[in-house]
Each structure stands twice: as C-alpha cells, then as structure tokens.
Amino acid sequence: MSTHVNGQIESDDDERHAFPAEKRRKESPMTHKVALLDAGAQYGKVIDRRIRDLNVETEMVPLDITATSLVEKGYRAIIISGGPNSVYSSDALIYDPNIFSIGIPILGICYGMQLVNLHFGGTVTKGDVREDGQFTIDVDPDCLLFSGLSKQQNVLLTHGDSVDQVANTFKVIATSGDIVAAIGNDEKHLYGVQFHPEVDLTEKGSEIFRNFLFKIAKCPGNFTMINRQQQCIDNIKQKVRDKKALVLVSGGVDSAVCAALLHKALGSDRVIALHIDNGFMRKNESDDVKISLRKIGLDIEILHSAYHFYTSHTSYPIMLEGIPTRHITDPLVNVYSPEEKRHIIGDTFVRVANEYLKNLGIEPQDIVLAQGTLRPDLIESASKEASSEAHVIKTHHNDTDLVRQLRLQNGIIEPLQDFHKDEVRALGIELGLPPHLINRHPFPGPGLAIRVICADERYVTNEFGETCSLLQYIVDFARAQQRPHAHLTRISGSLSLSEQEFLLTFSAKHTISATLLPIKTVGVQGDRRSYSYVAGLSSDEPPVWEGLFKLAKLIPRICHDVNRVVYVNGPAIVHPVHDITPTTLSNIALSTLREADEIVNSALRDYDCLSKISQAPVVLIPIHFDRGAAMKLPSTRRSIVFRPFVTNDFMTGVAAIPGKHIPEEVVFTIFKNVEKIPGISRVLYDMTSKPPGTTEWE
Structure with missing residues (x-):
C-alpha cells in the first residue's frame, strides 16, 4: 500500500x-x-x-x-x-x-x-x-x-x-x-x-x-527500427480488418501519405478518399487538390460544404467551477474563440463525412475513418495518445472530443500518429509520391478560419498600460537612462550584460516605435498555452532586420504578457491602438485574407522561395492603425500579418529573417502588393520564434 x-x-x-x-x-x-x-x-x-x-x-x-x-x-x-x-x-x-x-x-x-x-x-x-x-x-x-x-x-x-x-x-x-x-x-x-x-x-x-x-549510461546503440512503412501497413490491416476506410484528404502531405498507405494496404476498392471543402480553403485549393492527387492515382471525391460549416455548432466537455459539464457553442460564423472554432470545424468534418457515407448506403459499423494525424497534433491538443500529463496548447481539428470518442470506439485509424513532419515526408518518398506534394507547405485542416483573428471587443487586461510603458523603455533604453524608473531595473534584471549592451547601442542608433496591440494570440511558454499580447515595432527608418529580430527575442523575456513581436511596415506608428474592428468569419474577411494569401504565395513561388522556408501563414487581424483620438475615426480596416517560418521538427523553429532565409526584395514586394487590397490598414511581419509564439496565431 x-x-x-x-x-x-x-x-x-x-x-x-x-x-x-x-x-x-x-x-x-x-x-x-x-x-x-x-x-x-x-x-x-x-x-x-x-x-x-x-x-x-x-x-x-x-x-x-x-x-x-x-x-x-x-x-x-x-x-x-x-x-x-x-x-x-x-x-x-x-x-x-x-x-x-x-x-x-x-x-x-x-x-x-x-x-x-x-x-x-x-x-x-x-x-x-x-x-x-x-x-x-x-x-x-x-x-x-x-x-x-x-x-x-x-x-x-x-x-x-x-x-x-x-x-x-x-x-x-x-x-x-x-x-x-x-x-x-x-x-x-x-x-x-x-x-x-x-x-x-x-x-x-x-x-x-x-x-x-x-x-x-553505456548503451550499446544497436537498436534498429523495423521497416516503418511495413509496420504502418500491418497496423492498417489489423485495425480495418474486412471493413472499408474513409480517408479525409486535405491535399497536404500528411493526408496524402495516409491515403497512399491505405491504398497500398487495402487496395483501391476498399478506400474512399474524400476532400471536404469547408469554405475556408485558399484560392483554387480544392481544384488543385483534386488534380494533384489524381495524378498519383488517388481517385478523390470533392464535397462542397461551406454553408454546412458556416452554420454548424457543437459541444465539448469543460470544467465549470470544478464541475464537469458541456459547453454548447454558437454557430461558427458568430464564434470568436479560436478553441471553439477548432472544435466546431473538427466535429463538423466528422458529421459531414458520416452524412456522405449515409448517402452512399454505407453503415457506420462497416467503415473506419482514417486521418493523417501527426504526433505534434496530439501533443499540442494534450491527447492521452501522446502524453498523460501535457497541457492543451491548441485543440487540433483532428483531435476534438468527437474524434476522441470515435477512438474509444475503435472507429478511427491514424497510421501516422507516431510520426513527425520530416518522417512523413521521408515515408512519402518511399511510397513514390511526387516531390511537389511531399514538399508542400503545411496548411491547417480548419484552413483560413484560424487565420482570421475574430474579436468583438479589444483585449485589455489590468497590465495593458504598464506593458505599454515598459515597451517604450525597452525601445528607448539608451535615452531612458537619464530618467531613472523601476522599468529600467526590470529590464536590466531580465538581460545579460551583453544583451544590455546591445540594447543600449541599438536604441541609441535607431529610433523605434513600440505599440501594444489589444488582441491576443496563442503561444507556448514553459509547456503551457499562453494567450498574450502582440508587440508591434515600427520606424521611419528602413528596417534593420538583425537588430529588430534581437529586439523581438528580448521583449517577451522582459514583458511576460507578450508572446509575439511583429514589424509593422510603413512609417513609425504615432497613435496608440485602443480598439479593434469587429471581425467574424464573414465573406468580406475571408475574401480579403484569401486575396492576401494568394499574393504572398505567388510571390514566394515567383522568387523560388517556397523551398527555403517551411511554412508561411498569412493572418488577418482586426487592427486599424493611424487613427488619432482627435480624428474620431471608427475602426473599420484590418491588417495582414506575414509569418514565414523555418523548422525541421515543427515543434520549435524560428521566424525567417529577411536577407538570410528569404530575400528582402520578396518581403518588400509582398508588403507593396498586399497594401493595395481594399480595406487593409498595414502589413506586418512576424519575427517570433516558437516558443514563445506558435506557428499559427490561433
């Protein structure tokens, strides 16, 4: 005992x-x-x-x-x-x-x-x-x-x-x-x-x-994995048995490799490949998915279900004052919470797939749902499949409560759940998938829905004013030495001597404006999820990327309620941002983001940059800059964030540095062309590593 x-x-x-x-x-x-x-x-x-x-x-x-x-x-x-x-x-x-x-x-x-x-x-x-x-x-x-x-x-x-x-x-x-x-x-x-x-x-x-x-420890180092492809195929055969498999294919490498494994294990007559267009795809995304997968012999059905997703809602378990209960969401089109968006979209994928099977006359007990869930998805969702003690960073659409219930009923097979992205790509090569599909940038299952930061009011806590003040002392560190303040002690206590020296030198040479944005984004700090502020840096001078990136690294160390730092293109921001443009998953917001996303990806293709970076999310945020209080202008515009990211394991990584990972010319071309989109206030460049920020903003 x-x-x-x-x-x-x-x-x-x-x-x-x-x-x-x-x-x-x-x-x-x-x-x-x-x-x-x-x-x-x-x-x-x-x-x-x-x-x-x-x-x-x-x-x-x-x-x-x-x-x-x-x-x-x-x-x-x-x-x-x-x-x-x-x-x-x-x-x-x-x-x-x-x-x-x-x-x-x-x-x-x-x-x-x-x-x-x-x-x-x-x-x-x-x-x-x-x-x-x-x-x-x-x-x-x-x-x-x-x-x-x-x-x-x-x-x-x-x-x-x-x-x-x-x-x-x-x-x-x-x-x-x-x-x-x-x-x-x-x-x-x-x-x-x-x-x-x-x-x-x-x-x-x-x-x-x-x-x-x-x-x-004197380990001999003589352990070798058995062939992982064969291990996956054997696992598929064992779990599916004499049933059929329905695989939801997004067009990304994960679901494509999953589908290819199923075809090899079961044969084409026992695999149904379905692409569900949820209304949050990129420009021409569904057509591209169909063409690319049929080229490799995967016959795929496309289901257009945008309206179904827009109007869907769901429920999921929560703790309310220590008592377990279920939270019922609003329809997706009216939802602001990123977690609610992910739950609704994930559950709706399953419901739409079930309805599709019903129309085909296939009974639920005769089919197994297959999806390309990876190890990082389960880790960030705090799935028990990955860890018994992990905290939720963000719920992935392929690990919602409904999906977890299906797992308990042995209704789901996830052949790649022990794989990371680079391992999946290696497996894709073994399976003969074409390079353009294997090396495609990841695109989240919820699509553009989690790249629109929805909000109906500003995010301001009691620390907002103090953090604004602290940011000013950081970017003006050299001149601030002449007006002693507790902030200076906090800054010095958070940095090494060499970092303080950098801050003194950089702030003496360059005039930087720091603006705290009244929105929150998801981050990961100390194995926990954080919802924190975004700090925006701007200047009348051309960007000195090396110095700005060093600054972006130091700010979250000093300001514990900031988990993301961005460069704001254009002249130095003069007016603080006190409110937001109310934003939901409306047609206007989605079409604006879709156009910006196409501009960014076209530029990356034209300059042959897609292979130089790992991912390049484009995000719409509800921020309208350049409105002074005296102008009495309402917040009506929104801004676009460009987030090029470099990683191998997709668990950690760094923001792509202009002039190092990506040519400056590409960045400035993107800035110029995205700013032409009607309704755009400014274009921002995310300089945050992971951690403290996640790859996606939601």
Whole structure:
C-alpha cells in the first residue's frame, strides 16, 4: 500500500525503501532500453524520436512508475521529461523517490532537472525572468555530459521556474547568464538540464544525448527500427480488418501519405478518399487538390460544404467551477474563440463525412475513418495518445472530443500518429509520391478560419498600460537612462550584460516605435498555452532586420504578457491602438485574407522561395492603425500579418529573417502588393520564434 506526500510516493513496504542499489540492479536482467518518464512535456515524443535516431530503444512510462518496476525491467538509463507543472506546488506530480537510489543513470530535462535538484535538497523558485526561445549558454566541457563540446552552446530554453540553490552533491555545469542551465553529479551519473536537447533549436542536442547514452549510461546503440512503412501497413490491416476506410484528404502531405498507405494496404476498392471543402480553403485549393492527387492515382471525391460549416455548432466537455459539464457553442460564423472554432470545424468534418457515407448506403459499423494525424497534433491538443500529463496548447481539428470518442470506439485509424513532419515526408518518398506534394507547405485542416483573428471587443487586461510603458523603455533604453524608473531595473534584471549592451547601442542608433496591440494570440511558454499580447515595432527608418529580430527575442523575456513581436511596415506608428474592428468569419474577411494569401504565395513561388522556408501563414487581424483620438475615426480596416517560418521538427523553429532565409526584395514586394487590397490598414511581419509564439496565431 502506498500514499504520496509533496509529490513523493510513500510506501509501507520496507523493501521499497531499503534499496541496495547495485545489488538490486544486478539481480535484474539488463536491457538496452531507456525509460522516458513523462511529466507532461510538449516535446516528450520528440525525446523518444531523438533517442531512436541514435539507435537506442526507448519506452515512455508514467512519472510515478515505481523504482521496483524500473529495476525489474532492467532499464539502462532514465530520462525525466519537461512539463508544465511546478515541482514545489502543492499539486506537484507524483514520483517515487527511490528512482534516484537504484544506480541507474538519470537525465532530467527542464521540469526533470528541477525535480532532481529539489529531491536532493536544492530549491526551485518562480523567477522574475522568463526564458522562451533560443539562447547562448556557457557549459562545462570537462563534465561528461558536455564532453567534446565547445564552451558556448545555442539551446532552447522555455521556463519561468528556475533552480535557486543547487543541491549539495551537485555542481553547476551550465549557466544562462545568472540562471542555472544544468547541474550534474558525475560520480552518481545524475544530471539535469534546464534547456531542451531534444529540439532542433538546441544545435548540439544529439551530441549531448550521445554523451549521456554512450559515455555515461553505456548503451550499446544497436537498436534498429523495423521497416516503418511495413509496420504502418500491418497496423492498417489489423485495425480495418474486412471493413472499408474513409480517408479525409486535405491535399497536404500528411493526408496524402495516409491515403497512399491505405491504398497500398487495402487496395483501391476498399478506400474512399474524400476532400471536404469547408469554405475556408485558399484560392483554387480544392481544384488543385483534386488534380494533384489524381495524378498519383488517388481517385478523390470533392464535397462542397461551406454553408454546412458556416452554420454548424457543437459541444465539448469543460470544467465549470470544478464541475464537469458541456459547453454548447454558437454557430461558427458568430464564434470568436479560436478553441471553439477548432472544435466546431473538427466535429463538423466528422458529421459531414458520416452524412456522405449515409448517402452512399454505407453503415457506420462497416467503415473506419482514417486521418493523417501527426504526433505534434496530439501533443499540442494534450491527447492521452501522446502524453498523460501535457497541457492543451491548441485543440487540433483532428483531435476534438468527437474524434476522441470515435477512438474509444475503435472507429478511427491514424497510421501516422507516431510520426513527425520530416518522417512523413521521408515515408512519402518511399511510397513514390511526387516531390511537389511531399514538399508542400503545411496548411491547417480548419484552413483560413484560424487565420482570421475574430474579436468583438479589444483585449485589455489590468497590465495593458504598464506593458505599454515598459515597451517604450525597452525601445528607448539608451535615452531612458537619464530618467531613472523601476522599468529600467526590470529590464536590466531580465538581460545579460551583453544583451544590455546591445540594447543600449541599438536604441541609441535607431529610433523605434513600440505599440501594444489589444488582441491576443496563442503561444507556448514553459509547456503551457499562453494567450498574450502582440508587440508591434515600427520606424521611419528602413528596417534593420538583425537588430529588430534581437529586439523581438528580448521583449517577451522582459514583458511576460507578450508572446509575439511583429514589424509593422510603413512609417513609425504615432497613435496608440485602443480598439479593434469587429471581425467574424464573414465573406468580406475571408475574401480579403484569401486575396492576401494568394499574393504572398505567388510571390514566394515567383522568387523560388517556397523551398527555403517551411511554412508561411498569412493572418488577418482586426487592427486599424493611424487613427488619432482627435480624428474620431471608427475602426473599420484590418491588417495582414506575414509569418514565414523555418523548422525541421515543427515543434520549435524560428521566424525567417529577411536577407538570410528569404530575400528582402520578396518581403518588400509582398508588403507593396498586399497594401493595395481594399480595406487593409498595414502589413506586418512576424519575427517570433516558437516558443514563445506558435506557428499559427490561433
């Protein structure tokens, strides 16, 4: 029998407490597996994938797995993932303290590092400084974990809690300014890193894992995956059995690969490929989907269902004052919440598909719904398919409550649910799909519906005025030194000396205007969803992209209620923005965005830039600039955001930098042509990395 106190399992089984570590370990057969303890990380399955890439087998298990189980299964090493919780809170996640005394090497990541430190007597506190994005840290190359690496490393940090006092038996092996970035005990083979070695933004992450797995844990590295294509085909045959499969095809690589797998596994006579035009497609999108997929032998039916989607509503479970209930939405055309939009669209896809099958005379029990859901979709939706502890970042249309109910009834098959985007593309090549389809930029299932920021009133919290003031001190840092203020202390306390020096130099040389926009966008900070403000930077000078991007990186560190920073094209913004243009998914809003999207994608094609960036969302926001209070002009116009993005894993990434990832000429051409669209106020360029901002704005 066991209970738990302050996050630790307490057992009345004396054998559980008296672990002769080496003896117990020798008594159990040694395997080559690594146990990945799940603390609710957004990147948990990315860790799993990175370890597999090094030919080491992993198994994801709950954080509260017992030490006895770990020993009995003979794991070679333990990795504790990151997560959204605080290790010091009253509702901290449960774990067995004995895992630290069984002689198995441990690497804690983010939350995992903080747990290691707290367990051995150190302290963890919520700091005044957040770190969200890529940072340069100093590591100790003499430590086994960083063996062979240079002293400075670029890594991804995303956390608000930090190690305060380091546990006595540990030493600091990496720092980010004054913040502890890693701790280690070489003798006990116990380590913790505050950063995320599993993502691409940690440039030497694979080398760090390699050191831990091979130099510290002595893993042999002889694990190889069986053919993943054949594994998918076998899985499809097992789940579909003698039924037919209906695959919803958007035209993107995920659903195309899913459809190709189904055809190969079941044959064309047992696969129905359906493209549902929900009214939120890009210009000529549905026709392009039909042509491109029929070229590769996929016979596809197109269903035009725009009106059905516009007028649809749904319900989904929520907690209301601690009581579980269901929230009933308004019709989609009147909805402002991005989460509600995603729920409605996802559920409506399923209902429209069911109606289509009914018209064909096919009974629900005779068919399985197939969709190209990827691992990142499930992670960001906090699906139990991906993690038992993760927080929702955004609900994906292919992971709504209705879809989850179908999963429980074995009514859905998702052959790609353990894949990431680059793995899907590799599989597409194996299946013989054409390059133009494999390398196509991702387009969300809800389409343009989540690229229209809908609002009926401005988003203003009690901190709006203070954040506006703080932004002015940041962009005017050099001149602000002459008028001492608490904001200066906050800015200095959030930045390293080199970052303060940059801010002094840049703000002395360039005059930048900072405007806080009264709208909110979704972000991911510390494995949690954030709804925060957008900061707009503008100037009468030509944009100095390198400096603006550095500024965009620093602002969310200082202003914790800002998760996105944009460059606003045109002259410096003089008038603050106090209201918004009421916006729904109207025909005017959608046609305006559709035209802007076509201009952007045409320019990227013409300049051969589509292969240089990973994705390029175009977003309509309800902001009308350049209206002073004295003018008494109502807010009637809207603005367009261009968000070119560079990533490999689609879990993290950076905004494309003009002159580096994309030619400046292309950016200025887009600015000029989009500004000609009637009803457009200004064009903005999103400079935000992920984290703190997500790829999409909703």
